[in-house]
Structures are given as C-alpha cells and as structure tokens.
Amino acid sequence: MKRILAAVVASFLAVAPSLADPVAGGRANVVIQPEPPSLMLGLVQNAPAQQVAGNIYEGLLRYDTKLNPMPSLAKSWEVSDDGLTYTFHLQSGVTWHDGQPFSADDVVFSADVFLRKTHPRFRAVLDHVESITAPDAGTVVFRLKSPFGPFLNSFEVGSMPIVPKHIYEGTDFATNPANNTPIGTGPFKFAEWVKGSYIKLVKNPDYWDQGKPYLDEVYWHVIPDAASRAVAYETGQVDILPAGSIENFDIDRVKALPNTCITQSGWEFFGPQSWVWLNNRQGPTASKEFRQAILYALDREFIRDSLFNGLGQIPNGPFAGSTRYNDTDLKPWPYDPEKAKALVKASGYKGEVLKLVPMPYGETWMRLAEVIKQNLADVGIKVEIVSTDVAGWNQHLSDWDYDLSTTYLYQYGDPALGVSRSYVSGNIKKGSPWNNVEGYSNPKVDALFDTGAGTVDPAERKAAYDAVQKILVDEVPNAWLLDMGMPTISRCSVKDLVTTGIGLNDGFKNAWIQK
C-alpha cells in the first residue's frame, strides 16, 4: 500500500488566505539587492536571482511556512513504503512562456541532465538517486539508492527549477543565448531588463493555475545604496523591501511609516542561523570548558535587541527554530558571565590572545564583532579583531587560520540538508568556508546524522536528531548566536505576498493589491 499525501488538504492547511477576495490588476515595485548576475535559475542560484526568477520558473513542489509540501508543477505525489520510489503526477495544460507544451520529459531533462551539470546543491541530492524516468507525459518517477529523509524537501524552485528541454537540449547551457530571456512555466514572464536600473516581469496570461497571478506586472528596482533604498520606499517609488534591503538600524523608523506592514515569515525554508566559529583544533578553543564559557559569556539577547533590532530568536542549539526536528525541550543557555569565568578558569586558559576574524558583511557585523570582543573581555578572555575583506575572510576560514569568526548559513529546513554539513567529520576539508570549518569530530555524532538522513520514518529521525542535539549542545563546537529574523517590509495594501516558506521567491503568484 502506498501512502498518498493529500496535497489539496495540505495546501488548505498551509496558506491562510486573507479574508477579502483578491482583485486582479496593478503593479508591484520591489527592491532587488544586489542586482542578480543572471535570471537563468538553472545556472545561477544566488539570493537575488532566486528572488526574481522564482516567479518565472517553477519547481515540482512549493512549501508552506511549516515546510509541508504543496502542489506546484506536480499536482499530487506518492512515496512508496520502503522510501525508495517517489511518483509525481504533473499538472495538465501547462505551457512554457514561448507557447510550447510542458511535459514529464522537461522534468527528467532538468533533473537528470541540466541541473546535474549546473547545480552543486542539487547534485548532492542526486547522489542518492538511482534513476529518473517518465512513464508517461504526466508522470515522473524518482528511484533512490537508499532511503533519504529530506528528499521530499528538495523540489522547491531554487533547489530544482524546471527548465525547458526544447531550448536547452544539446546546447552549451552556460552560453545559450536564451539565458538572457528566461523561459519558464511560472506566473510571470520575463519582459525587460535595463541593467543597473530595473527588471520588469509581466503577467503570464496562459498560466495553468486559472485566475492567477493577480498582478499585471512586477518591477524589480536596482538601487545600490541602503539609505537610498529606504528613501525610495518613503517616497513611494517602491512598495516592497525584501529582507536585507535596508540597514537594521533603519527598520524601526521605516516600519513606523503609515500603511506599512512587516513580517518575518517567508524564510522558514532557508532558516538562516548565525554563529561564532570556534576553532576546535588548536589553542584555548580546543577545550570543551572554554567553548562552553564562550557560549555563557555572549549576551545574545543584547546582541539581538541592539544590533538586529530585536528580530530573530536565540537558538537552543545547532538546529534553527524553523528546521525540522528541532528539540523544543532544549532551552537556550542563559547569559551567565559568572559561570563563564569559572569555566574559563577550569579550562586552564593562560591569557592567550584569540584572533577574531569577523564576517565583513557590513556595519552590523562589525558591531557584532566588537560586542563579542567586549563580552569575552568581561570574563577575562583576550581577543584581537583582525579586519579583512570578504575574500580575506573566506581565506582565513578555508585555511583554518582563525580562533573565532562569525558567519551565518542557511539550513534548508532539514538537518540532513543544512545542519549536518557543519558538524560531521566527513565534511572537514580545507578550502571551503561553508563546511565543518571548526574541525569538530565525533564518531557518535557522525553515526546519528547518518541514521537521521537514511530513513523516512519521522519517529526514527526524531530520535536520532534529539540525541545529536543533546551531544552538540553540551560540546559547543560552535557558539550559536541567532536564528536570524528576516523582515520583509511592504505596504499593507499588498496582500498575500508571503504565503510560503520561501516568501518573495515565489510570492507573486498569490500577491494582489487592495484598491
């Protein structure tokens, strides 16, 4: 017997529709920062590209803010009981923006040929896949080599965008001239891109989901300076400010403007978590007591309230609050400088100066480094800040040439996709600032992460991940700072903008403007 997921029911539970009836028409003006290098989502997946092109292309599934799958290009799906076969039934009557019909062949081509070549994160998922086949034009079947827990979480538009086979088959993907005029199946069509000024998308009148989208057009404005972006919103030039558009310090002022709404939803799929890398290999940070002392010494509530404008949550450990299997019984460690002092003493610290290499992502992160330095100085730990640019920071981390460093990484909703990579010993490799940079190695943790990823049974996964969180929280391989709050600011008259776990990235399908 197959477990059939009632997709329609799921979508009802997921999206809380606003009370008024949507009206068609209107234009949305949005800030895009920085300007994306390309809108061909199969080739470029950086944040701004996803934000714009997620409305041009589509994935097989969408995810609500609880990360439950919802239909997109797939109208329903089944998972076999052994967790090895995933069958997707596609929507009918879907056409590409150039009028060609969409079929299961496009899906097989995208996953098996195109993305295998161009998309590193999806390639990691493909490692678990044995075959991808299309038994008929409306069905796609994925066969796995072994069960992979988060597989159903891999079909979001940025993780697996479906690209047109008739345009790309047999060509050199990177140099195909069609990359400049992206063709997708999504609710909006690419219309115009004036480099350095704006990107214009227009409504797709032949969209398969009857009646959607509601907006006629969406303009994405390129405004390079944070203060100018805030002014553009104040003067009415733009109506929507995605997270990161304006300085943290400006958020309070802007959100107090009339007809302005703010939401922290729409980032659950990414679940960005910020932490302090602690070099577990050498120096005082090699000692567990010393690392625990650091976690007690950091005044994380102060950091959140004064540097991040009160946005975000203090994490209870390595799993962000929005990541599945976060053990909600664990409580975040309190700010306790006295305990920290005792632990520093117990660790045998002899006054060595630690090198802190802050992430150079702007003023907030520099202030963060200064606060960390002062917090640690208060418990007797000496820290020296080494300032550097983005390339230098990557270099320091890739070469393990640091004692402390700050960062934040996406968790993609599932521990097997976004958490284990920073803690399993198989991922200790020089040359990348995104893997197990701290050099934490514990066979027990490795085994538990393997168990968690290698099954689809939620109870089994939960047991493994609960155990892993207990160990990690006690050993403090990194000092977790903040599950970052990502505020989207918009005029209150723009409705249903954020209804999914990826927010604006596929939000314009449902968005409408109240007259």
Added chain:
Amino acid sequence: MKDFWHRFRANKGGIIGLALLAAIVAVALLAPLLFPGNPWKMVARPFVPPFEGMKFPLGTDTVGRNVAAGLAYGGRVSLLVGLVSTLAALLIGIPVGALAGYFGGRIDDLLMRVTEFFQTVPSFALAIVIVAIFQPSVVSITLAIGIVSWPPVARLVRGEVMSLRQREYIEAAILQGLSTPAIILRQILPNAVSPIIVMASLMVASAILLESSLSFLGLGDPNLMSWGYMIGAARTVIRQAWWLSLFPGVAIVLTVLALNLIGESLNDALNPRLSRRRS
C-alpha cells in the same frame, strides 16, 4: 628664545591654537583616569541622547558605549598617529631632500624622480592600498601616512639646502676641510629648520585627517577606538542619532584647527623677514 615667544604671542590665533591643543592633549592623556576601563565597554542602553544626565554627557552609541570615553581614547590614537607618522615622514623627507639639494646633479635627478613618483600618485589612494595590503593596524596606518606625506618635505628641504649651499660660510667650511656630513648636519640643516618646523605642524594636522578618513572607510585599527571610526560607525544611524557623528567630527575640526593656527603663528615667529618687518 624669549624673542621667539614674544613674536609667537603677537599672533592671537597661535595662542588660541596652543590652548586648544593643550586641552585636547590633556584629555587624551588623562583618558584612563577620566574613564576607567576601556572605551569599548557597553555601559548603558544604546542611543542615550546627549546632555540628559551627568553620567553620559555626550550620550551613548549604537551598542551603548560612552561617546565621551570614545572621544578621549580616540584622541590618543589620533594624536599618536599624527605625531609618529609626521616623524616618519620627516625621517624619510629630510635626508632625501638634503642629499639632493647638497650634491645636485645626477643624485638630485635620481632622488627627485623618486620623489615625483610618490607625488604623482594620489596620496589618499596610495595610503588605502598600503593599509589594505598590510592588514589594518596602528603600525600599518602610521607607516602608510608617513610614506605618502614625505615628498613635500623632501622638496622643501632640497630648496632650502640648495640656496644655503651657495652661501659664503658654506664655502668657507668646505675650504676649512670640514667633512660633508658635518657640513650638512651642523652647518646647513640647523639653518633650514624653521620652515621644516612650520611644515611639520601642518603635517600633523593632515595626518590626523588622513587617519580619520581611513578609519571612516573601515580601514582603521579594529582594536583601537578612533574618531574616524566613530564617525564611520555612526554614518548608518545619522538620522536617528546625530550626536554620534557630530561630536567626533567637532573633535577632529578643533584639533586640526588648533594645529593650523599654531603652524601659522610659528611661521610668523620663525620667518626672519616677517619678524624684521614687525620689530
């Protein structure tokens, strides 16, 4: 000496400058007594406006640090960098200028071409490059400022030495058989010292400005509080907290103004032609 003081005093601006500078130096030196602990300490809630209480007369910054303490400690950095980098510039500029001016000919050509090379590169851009190459620290910043500000010294000294070289007393010294180093060091340089002093006082001022600009751009020593850093950090909150950029700005203006006034007065007091006209 008494004569010099008399002439210096004649210029009111110089006295005001001297008083200002003395006050700034005093605050900077007494910083550890006035504000025990360190200026990075978060002592109150963020964004306390100035003049609200005696505890934080100039308010607190984005993370609750005392602005007054920052100013006092920042003064130490600014003055120190200004002085030391000027000394460094003099140490490079005076020998280059003296050798070029005294020997002339090929040596002069060679040294002046090198000097021109440094003069044609925009000094601020060069300073940024130097600091960026050797990670930002108080040593690299001082060095960078010294390296970009010595060419005018070299040119000035060269001119002075060249004209003194033609004087009869130098010819007499040569005929007496005095060694070349002795002539340059004991006969020529002491007579060229007045314009150098005037120039140095102005160079301290421009070095302070240069250090502030570097810190403003985020190329300051991240472990030392400085005025330029304070303004740079305040830039993003200028609409919420004007005092964070205003006070360090005022501190820079006053210091640079004081040094310029002093330089001006020194020029009056040390320039023999002007003094003769006055007396």
